[in-house]
Amino acid sequence: MARPDFDILVVGGGSAGLTVSIAGRALGMRVAQVERYRMGGECLGTGCVPSKALLHAAALAHAAREAAEAGLVEADPAAPIDFGRAMAHVQAAIETIAPHDSAQAQGRRGIKVFDAHATLLGGGRVQVGAQTVTARHIVLCTGSRPRIPDVPGMDQLVYHTHETIFGLTHLPGQLAIIGGGPEGCELAQAFARLGSRVVLIQRNRRLLANDDEEASALIRTVLEREGVTVLTSALLKRVVPSDVHHARLLHVDVNGQEHTIEADAVLVAAGREPVVDGLGLDEAGVKVGPDGIVVDAYMRTTAPGIWACGDCVGPYRYTHAAETQGRQLVRNLLFPWKMRPIDLRGLPWATFTDPESAHVGLTEAAARSKYGKGAIRTVLLPLSEVDRAVCEGATDGFVKYTLRGQKLVGAQVVAPRAGELIQQLALLLHQRLPRHVLESAHVYPTYSYALHQANDRANYVRRSESRVWSFTLRVLRRFALGA
Amino acid sequence: MARPDFDILVVGGGSAGLTVSIAGRALGMRVAQVERYRMGGECLGTGCVPSKALLHAAALAHAAREAAEAGLVEADPAAPIDFGRAMAHVQAAIETIAPHDSAQAQGRRGIKVFDAHATLLGGGRVQVGAQTVTARHIVLCTGSRPRIPDVPGMDQLVYHTHETIFGLTHLPGQLAIIGGGPEGCELAQAFARLGSRVVLIQRNRRLLANDDEEASALIRTVLEREGVTVLTSALLKRVVPSDVHHARLLHVDVNGQEHTIEADAVLVAAGREPVVDGLGLDEAGVKVGPDGIVVDAYMRTTAPGIWACGDCVGPYRYTHAAETQGRQLVRNLLFPWKMRPIDLRGLPWATFTDPESAHVGLTEAAARSKYGKGAIRTVLLPLSEVDRAVCEGATDGFVKYTLRGQKLVGAQVVAPRAGELIQQLALLLHQRLPRHVLESAHVYPTYSYALHQANDRANYVRRSESRVWSFTLRVLRRFALGA
Numbered sequence: 001m002a003r004p005d006f007d008i009l010v011v012g013g014g015s016a017g018l019t020v021s022i023a024g025r026a027l028g029m030r031v032a033q034v035e036r037y038r039m040g041g042e043c044l045g046t047g048c049v050p051s052k053a054l055l056h057a058a059a060l061a062h063a064a065r066e067a068a069e070a071g072l073v074e075a076d077p078a079a080p081i082d083f084g085r086a087m088a089h090v091q092a093a094i095e096t097i098a099p100h101d102s103a104q105a106q107g108r109r110g111i112k113v114f115d116a117h118a119t120l121l122g123g124g125r126v127q128v129g130a131q132t133v134t135a136r137h138i139v140l141c142t143g144s145r146p147r148i149p150d151v152p153g154m155d156q157l158v159y160h161t162h163e164t165i166f167g168l169t170h171l172p173g174q175l176a177i178i179g180g181g182p183e184g185c186e187l188a189q190a191f192a193r194l195g196s197r198v199v200l201i202q203r204n205r206r207l208l209a210n211d212d213e214e215a216s217a218l219i220r221t222v223l224e225r226e227g228v229t230v231l232t233s234a235l236l237k238r239v240v241p242s243d244v245h246h247a248r249l250l251h252v253d254v255n256g257q258e259h260t261i262e263a264d265a266v267l268v269a270a271g272r273e274p275v276v277d278g279l280g281l282d283e284a285g286v287k288v289g290p291d292g293i294v295v296d297a298y299m300r301t302t303a304p305g306i307w308a309c310g311d312c313v314g315p316y317r318y319t320h321a322a323e324t325q326g327r328q329l330v331r332n333l334l335f336p337w338k339m340r341p342i343d344l345r346g347l348p349w350a351t352f353t354d355p356e357s358a359h360v361g362l363t364e365a366a367a368r369s370k371y372g373k374g375a376i377r378t379v380l381l382p383l384s385e386v387d388r389a390v391c392e393g394a395t396d397g398f399v400k401y402t403l404r405g406q407k408l409v410g411a412q413v414v415a416p417r418a419g420e421l422i423q424q425l426a427l428l429l430h431q432r433l434p435r436h437v438l439e440s441a442h443v444y445p446t447y448s449y450a451l452h453q454a455n456d457r458a459n460y461v462r463r464s465e466s467r468v469w470s471f472t473l474r475v476l477r478r479f480a481l482g483a
Numbered sequence: 484m485a486r487p488d489f490d491i492l493v494v495g496g497g498s499a500g501l502t503v504s505i506a507g508r509a510l511g512m513r514v515a516q517v518e519r520y521r522m523g524g525e526c527l528g529t530g531c532v533p534s535k536a537l538l539h540a541a542a543l544a545h546a547a548r549e550a551a552e553a554g555l556v557e558a559d560p561a562a563p564i565d566f567g568r569a570m571a572h573v574q575a576a577i578e579t580i581a582p583h584d585s586a587q588a589q590g591r592r593g594i595k596v597f598d599a600h601a602t603l604l605g606g607g608r609v610q611v612g613a614q615t616v617t618a619r620h621i622v623l624c625t626g627s628r629p630r631i632p633d634v635p636g637m638d639q640l641v642y643h644t645h646e647t648i649f650g651l652t653h654l655p656g657q658l659a660i661i662g663g664g665p666e667g668c669e670l671a672q673a674f675a676r677l678g679s680r681v682v683l684i685q686r687n688r689r690l691l692a693n694d695d696e697e698a699s700a701l702i703r704t705v706l707e708r709e710g711v712t713v714l715t716s717a718l719l720k721r722v723v724p725s726d727v728h729h730a731r732l733l734h735v736d737v738n739g740q741e742h743t744i745e746a747d748a749v750l751v752a753a754g755r756e757p758v759v760d761g762l763g764l765d766e767a768g769v770k771v772g773p774d775g776i777v778v779d780a781y782m783r784t785t786a787p788g789i790w791a792c793g794d795c796v797g798p799y800r801y802t803h804a805a806e807t808q809g810r811q812l813v814r815n816l817l818f819p820w821k822m823r824p825i826d827l828r829g830l831p832w833a834t835f836t837d838p839e840s841a842h843v844g845l846t847e848a849a850a851r852s853k854y855g856k857g858a859i860r861t862v863l864l865p866l867s868e869v870d871r872a873v874c875e876g877a878t879d880g881f882v883k884y885t886l887r888g889q890k891l892v893g894a895q896v897v898a899p900r901a902g903e904l905i906q907q908l909a910l911l912l913h914q915r916l917p918r919h920v921l922e923s924a925h926v927y928p929t930y931s932y933a934l935h936q937a938n939d940r941a942n943y944v945r946r947s948e949s950r951v952w953s954f955t956l957r958v959l960r961r962f963a964l965g966a
Contacts, residue, residue: 027956029960048870048928049870049873049874052870052871055874057555063543063546063547064546064551064555068558070572072544073548073564074562075562079558081555082557085554085555089555093873093876097870097873319928320927323927327922346924348926385583387531387580391536393572419929419930420903420904420930421903422926423925423934424907424910426925427907433914437914439810441803441830441909442831443902443905444526444531444806446833446903446906448903473510476817477490477511477512
């Protein structure tokens with residue numbers, strides 16, 4: 001066999017593809033990457049980056065209103081907000097970050113980028129646009145796309161997804177959001193703060209269904225307080241596009257009762273589906289399951305020499321999950337005699353509402369069903385007992401530890417900086433450190449100090465319940481103090 | 484000898500005293516605490532809590548101005564700020580937190596609190612107000628007070644310290660702050676944002692002299708941009724109180740040139756000195772050094788049965804340092820046959836300006852002088868390359884790692900959430916974890932992701948400089964890829 005054109009050919013230019021191509025290239029491999037649409041993928045152009053930028057603009061407007069309402073600044077709390085400025089900030093953020101992920105930047109790293117569509121031809125050959133390219137390893141990083149609810153009228157409705165919503169030039173007066181996961185909650189808060197009347201329609205009985213129950217309840221309370229109408233256990237039945245004032249009607253079933261929601265814009269944020277069509281996967285022997293491309297623990301597909309990672313695989317569709325998979329994949333590809341399985345057990349995630357909601361490990365419910373109800377206890381420290389939160393008037397939130405005996409098996413944090421706090425707990429779980437390391441010095445008064453406080457509370461609860469501990473203490477006191 | 488009245492008598496009701504008394508009591512000991520002024524100490528009443536609350540009010544006012552300036556909200560960027568509201572917020576925060584630290588709360592925990600002055604009488608006896616109390620162990624937690632510069636005119640000047648500044652009812656038009664450490668920098672920013680013209684007078688050649696140089700430079704830039712006049716290498720020569728408009732004149736020598744600063748309020752934030760007077764330390768045989776009460780690694784003073792911790796000891800005068808010492812002290816007191824020395828090597832600290840500046844481990848300069856210039860290298864990741872910071876327009880900042888070989892020996896973070904980020908690095912240093920644990924998944928796009936990015940950069944630099952690595956890679960590629 002002739003020497004292949006490349007060591008690795010990466011299909012897709014999003015987070016997973018960028019990780020694999022850059023890591024592969026850094027390790028000296030000859031790498032090519034195919035992207036038919038836009039480098040940087042969903043995360044940069046239409047996902048994490050624009051949503052965080054919009055949330056920032058909304059937070060700034062919210063702070064201005066808060067300062068006026070509290071009488072701290074002499075201003076009108078109802079002062080108009082310039083939506084165009086908010087959107088300009090979003091575009092500026094994308095444009096600042098884009099060059100890092102561009103084909104030019106990849107070129108400078110020594111990665112050949114094809115602006116084309118890729119189809120697997122089998123035997124290490126890939127149809128890239130008009131040409132055929134050969135590679136020793138093919139890595140599929142084709143990503144995901146929004147899942148569109150299959151209800152009557154949907155095909156006639158003009159709706160937004162994250163792919164188009166950041167192109168809005170006018171603030172929707174009434175915005176209906178279908179889906180109450182991280183994306184739905186974040187954008188509900190952002191648009192409500194910018195002045196839209198928002199209705200959030202969630203199929204599950206609670207928002208943020210992957211987080212602990214308390215987080216779902218609190219984020220709901222916060223959104224409702226900011227004017228968002230939240231419907232849970234709400235099943236979209238049918239939609240009626242309309243030309244009158246561009247209004248749309250959504251018919252939603254909530255516990256058997258039909259609600260009709262009028263909206264002049266609709267955002268679909270109801271989950272994602274893997275992009276697996278038009279790639280020639282079947283012909284190449286790459287099996288696809290309900291969640292996406294089927295891979296083993298080493299990120300190998302069912303076809304030899306073909307790997308996959310990121311959103312087209314799952315189960316977690318996060319940028320950092322894609323990156324973690326991509327890194328392990330490249331290691332496995334380079335050290336085939338010493339492959340290591342991917343371990344996503346300590347993978348944290350966060351929703352960037354204000355307050356943020358972040359999770360790592362098992363939820364309480366998952367822990368109870370895994371280890372038995374009696375084996376699990378939880379500790380909850382409300383932010384009202386955390387001094388920094390009191391100083392900042394930001395006491396909506398908590399730190400919750402789910403413990404199996406003394407061991408931390410999961411944590412949920414809702415706090416203004418929860419996304420940062422969860423990282424220390426993720427390190428603890430990932431490195432299998434004992435919980436008592438949280439007794440080490442935590443800077444006072446940070447939000448992180450709450451992690452330390454909650455740990456003390458867990459110890460205290462344990463001690464006050466333990467007879468062995470009481471007895472040991474009595475002996476100790478007698479010995480040390482003669483008391 | 485008769486049974487003493489208490490197992491532990493704690494002198495002082497601040498952070499150190501609260502930690503020792505609560506921990507001692509939780510372990511079943513009979514604990515008394517003497518506080519002559521106010522429970523909660525400096526931290527609650529006049530230190531960390533009010534400064535963080537004032538910074539929050541100032542940040543809110545700043546955000547409102549920023550929103551108006553950017554045209555996001557239709558409002559006047561120069562809208563007046565109500566200083567009374569800001570101060571009301573400060574008092575509310577103190578009042579919310581105070582009950583946790585109160586004599587009543589201590590009483591409910593089973594701790595006897597004396598509202599009195601304490602004097603050591605020797606032999607486990609302490610004069611508490613009018614009575615004599617005996618205790619098996621005495622723990623000195625007397626704290627510290629502001630150090631007042633000894634210059635001509637100072638004794639006639641009416642000036643503020645942190646003990647009085649939060650009682651202000653009117654915003655000073657022109658505020659001079661003596662001291663450019665954490666307290667000086669935080670309050671300079673807070674008052675400038677609330678509308679004062681602030682002059683910050685720092686004796687050292689840079690602000691935040693315990694942090695890395697880059698942090699000093701950046702915090703200076705930020706303060707200057709917000710209108711603060713920063714004088715470094717500035718020696719206060721004399722002060723002239725005046726009655727005309729309540730103005731004060733400060734004569735300052737900057738590199739041999741005399742400057743005259745007019746101010747209608749002066750804040751002294753020029754370091755702290757331990758409270759060691761009037762306690763009968765000499766008579767009881769407790770030695771006092773230039774930094775405070777002399778203790779060994781186990782927190783024992785030079786007199787048997789007398790311990791000390793917190794600000795009256797040093798070297799770090801932080802709430803969380805006092806707490807760390809206090810916890811270790813109680814353990815050592817209860818397990819005298821298994822005492823452990825205090826280890827403050829991984830102790831992080833933070834300055835809560837916006838952006839925050841946080842440090843752990845050695846500074847670059849300290850590392851170079853300890854290990855030799857050539858043994859140390861640094862990696863610096865500017866926040867302009869961190870996506871979340873770009874989304875929030877908060878790119879003033881960086882993550883800096885100081886490395887000895889591959890090992891992290893110190894870190895400096897300047898970022899909006901640096902106080903939280905430093906905690907993960909503190910855990911790493913405290914637990915002596917290898918740096919590569921930072922390769923684990925970090926939620927995207929958090930600020931913590933920058934820690935992960937900076938670690939990648941450190942790896943990349945190492946690889947690109949290493950011939951052994953290049954050779955190993957070449958072999959690996961040949962073996963794995965036949966390339």
